[in-house]
Every structure is written in C-alpha cells, then in structure tokens.
Amino acid sequence: MWIEKDNRLVREFKFRNFVEAFGFMCQVAIVAEKMDHHPNWSNVYNTVKIELTTHDAGNIVTDKDRELAAAIDRLAD
Amino acid sequence: MWIEKDNRLVREFKFRNFVEAFGFMCQVAIVAEKMDHHPNWSNVYNTVKIELTTHDAGNIVTDKDRELAAAIDRLAD
Amino acid sequence: MWIEKDNRLVREFKFRNFVEAFGFMCQVAIVAEKMDHHPNWSNVYNTVKIELTTHDAGNIVTDKDRELAAAIDRLAD
Amino acid sequence: MWIEKDNRLVREFKFRNFVEAFGFMCQVAIVAEKMDHHPNWSNVYNTVKIELTTHDAGNIVTDKDRELAAAIDRLAD
Numbered sequence: 001m002w003i004e005k006d007n008r009l010v011r012e013f014k015f016r017n018f019v020e021a022f023g024f025m026c027q028v029a030i031v032a033e034k035m036d037h038h039p040n041w042s043n044v045y046n047t048v049k050i051e052l053t054t055h056d057a058g059n060i061v062t063d064k065d066r067e068l069a070a071a072i073d074r075l076a077d
Numbered sequence: 078m079w080i081e082k083d084n085r086l087v088r089e090f091k092f093r094n095f096v097e098a099f100g101f102m103c104q105v106a107i108v109a110e111k112m113d114h115h116p117n118w119s120n121v122y123n124t125v126k127i128e129l130t131t132h133d134a135g136n137i138v139t140d141k142d143r144e145l146a147a148a149i150d151r152l153a154d
Numbered sequence: 155m156w157i158e159k160d161n162r163l164v165r166e167f168k169f170r171n172f173v174e175a176f177g178f179m180c181q182v183a184i185v186a187e188k189m190d191h192h193p194n195w196s197n198v199y200n201t202v203k204i205e206l207t208t209h210d211a212g213n214i215v216t217d218k219d220r221e222l223a224a225a226i227d228r229l230a231d
Numbered sequence: 232m233w234i235e236k237d238n239r240l241v242r243e244f245k246f247r248n249f250v251e252a253f254g255f256m257c258q259v260a261i262v263a264e265k266m267d268h269h270p271n272w273s274n275v276y277n278t279v280k281i282e283l284t285t286h287d288a289g290n291i292v293t294d295k296d297r298e299l300a301a302a303i304d305r306l307a308d
Contacts, residue, residue, distance in 0.1 A: 018269050019107050019152070022260045026103035026180065027096050029253045034188045038249050042273035075096070095192050099183045103257065106176045111265045115172050119196035173261050173306070180257035184250050229250070 002069050007060045008040075009052040009069050013076055021046050027075045035071065037064045079129075079146050084137045085117075086129040086146050090153055098123050104152045112148065114141045156206075156223050161214045162194075163206040163223050167230055175200050181229045189225065191218045233300050238291045239271075240283040240300050244307055252277050258306045266302065268295045 002011045015021040025041075025048060032038050040051040050072065052065035079088045092098040102118075102125060109115050117128040127149065129142035156165045169175040179195075179202055186192050194205040204226065206219035233242045246252040256272075256279060263269050271282040281303065283296035 018260075018264055019104050022107065022264075023100045023104035023152075025260075026183075026253075026257065027100035029180075029249075029256075030096050030099065030184050030187045033184045033249055033253075038276050040273070040275045042271070044271045045269050075100075095183075095187055099187075102183075103180065103260075106172075106179075106257075107261050107264045110172055110176075110261045115199050117196070117198045119194070121194045122192050173258050176261065177254045177258035177306075181250050181254035184253065229254075 002073075004061055007053055009061055009065050011050055011069070011072075013048045013050070015046045015048070018045050021048050024048060024075060028072055031071050031075065032068060035064070035068055037068050039068070079150075081138055084130055086138055086142050088127055088146070088149075090125045090127070092123045092125070095122050098125050101125060101152060105149055108148050108152065109145060112141070112145055114145050116145070156227075158215055161207055163215055163219050165204055165223070165226075167202045167204070169200045169202070172199050175202050178202060178229060182226055185225050185229065186222060189218070189222055191222050193222070233304075235292055238284055240292055240296050242281055242300070242303075244279045244281070246277045246279070249276050252279050255279060255306065259303055262302050262306065263299060266295070266299055268299050270299070 002009045013024065015024060021043060025043060028039065028050070040053070042049050052061070052068055053059050054062040054064050079086045090101065092101060098120060102120060105116065105127070117130070119126050129138070129145055130136050131139040131141050156163045167178065169178060175197060179197060182193065194207070196203050206215070206222055207213050208216040208218050233240045244255065246255060252274060256274060259270065259281070271284070273280050283292070283299055284290050285293040285295050
C-alpha cells in the first residue's frame with residue numbers, strides 16, 4: 001500500500017532476504033529507466049523503501065509517480 | 078527440471094517478460110558469485126537457459142553444480 | 155568491434171571478473187528494455203557475448219540493432 | 232573518500248546517469264552478499280550513498296565495514 005505524505009508516494013517492501021530484495025530492485029530499475037522516472041529509494045538487507053515524487057513539477061506527486069507506483073506493484077506481486 | 082546431458086546440468090526458465098527474466102538473472106548472479114561457481118547461461122527475452130558444469134574438475138557435473146542448481150530452483154519458485 | 159555475420163551483429167566483451175561482467179549486463183539490460191529491443195546474449199564468467207538481430211523484420215540486422223550496438227559500446231567504454 | 236561519523240562509514244558516489252549508477256549498485260550487491268555484510272544505501276538518479284555499520288556488533292564500525300568499503304572502492308575505480 002502506497003501512502004502519500006509530504007508530497008511523496010511512499011511504500012516499503014519486505015522480502016525473505018537480500019538476494020530477493022535486490023532482484024526486485026533490479027526489476028524496478030529497468031522499469032523506472034524505461035519510464036524516464038526514477039525513485040528515491042533505499043535498501044537495508046531485505047527491506048526496500050521507495051519514495052516517488054516528480055522533481056520537474058516542483059517535487060509534488062503527479063501521474064508519473066502514480067504510474068510508476070502501479071508498475072512497481074505489478075513487479076512485487 | 079534439470080536434465081543432465083553431455084556432462085552438463087541444463088535447465089530452461091520462462092518468465093512473463095524480459096524484466097522478470099533479468100530480475101531472476103540478477104538473483105542467480107549474486108548466488109553464483111557467493112558460491113564461487115558460475116553458470117554458462119544465455120538469455121533471449123523471457124527465456125533464461127542455464128548450463129552447469131565444473132570446469133576445474135574437467136568439465137563434468139559435480140556436487141558444486143547440483144548445489145547451484147538447487148539454489149537456483151529456490152530462486153525460481 | 156561488432157562483426158556482422160549470419161544476419162547478426164556479434165560482439166564479445168571481456169572483463170576482469172564475473173562481478174564486472176554482470177555489472178555491465180545489468181546496464182545493457184536496462185538500456186535494451188528502454189529501447190524495446192532485446193539481445194540474444196550469453197555469459198561465462200568474465201565474458202559476455204552479444205548477438206543482435208531484429209526478429210520482427212525476419213531476423214536480419216536493422217537500424218534497431220545498430221542503435222543498440224552503439225548504446226552498448228557507450229556502456230562498455 | 233569514506234568519512235566515519237555517527238558510528239558509520241559513509242561515502243557518496245556520483246555517476247553520469249542512472250544506468251551507470253545502477254550498474255555499480257549491481258556490482259556492490261554481489262560483493263556485499265558474498266561478504267555476508269550488507270550496506271544501508273540509497274539512490275537518487277546518478278547518486279549512490281552508502282553507509283556501513285556492523286549491526287551484530289552493536290552498530291559500530293568494524294573491520295567488516297572497512298573491508299566492504301575497500302571492496303566497493305575497487306569497483307568504483
């Protein structure tokens with residue numbers, strides 16, 4: 001579930017271990033570059049935290065963020 | 078299902094698309110490097126073909142191959 | 155140097171080790187998906203062999219292959 | 232250059248673009264998993280910020296952090 005706060009869409013994903021977490025990040029990276037829209041994201045072991053905001057629109061949440069969020073959700077299923 | 082032929086363990090994996098196939102490859106790469114045992118592998122779009130053999134043992138199938146095959150199967154589940 | 159043979163653009167890249175080879179593959183994967191044009195490629199330890207052909211054009215070399223080849227060369231520099 | 236502060240080794244890496252930044256992350260991920268020592272790290276476009284601390288030692292900087300830092304530096308060269 002993405003939460004919108006402080007002009008960002010935020011979601012945290014948990015995996016069984018680092019390998020699965022990074023495999024997911026690899027997929028997100030490919031999808032993000034394809035959409036020309038990149039996350040602010042961080043990883044610690046099995047946890048990936050993703051924050052989406054549109055820099056070019058003045059750091060607010062736009063449809064580009066919602067589209068990337070939806071694409072990321074499809075990867076995580 | 079891995080098949081042993083010509084002194085190799087061989088298995089082909091199919092995914093929904095390239096992004097999922099490469100996310101899997103990313104995980105396999107991490108696990109293989111950790112085991113210090115690397116696959117002969119190829120990818121075309123959603124298909125990843127992996128061949129395992131132990132170069133240092135004269136290119137035959139050894140326990141190192143069977144262990145990597147088992148680890149890869151756990152990733153693909 | 156890419157060589158054109160059998161209706162494919164082919165090039166082999168060598169790296170210092172598996173980690174560098176796979177880091178390169180990760181970059182190629184991102185660029186290929188962005189261009190919606192995917193390589194036939196294989197990896198053994200520090201070697202990455204890439205073959206490019208355009209399936210939709212009847213498996214011949216087209217401008218899509220030449221553009222992806224040029225993009226890959228920029229990554230390998 | 233790694234800086235030690237607040238019981239962490241911290242370094243920021245800059246790349247030409249997202250693709251190069253993520254290719255670097257892919258290499259770091261492989262090396263970290265092999266050393267069984269994982270970074271706290273974040274990425275925004277071409278920037279990768281890495282923080283290293285040893286959780287099992289009570290979140291202080293140990294030789295495991297220094298070894299991973301050195302390994303990461305070799306990748307970034």
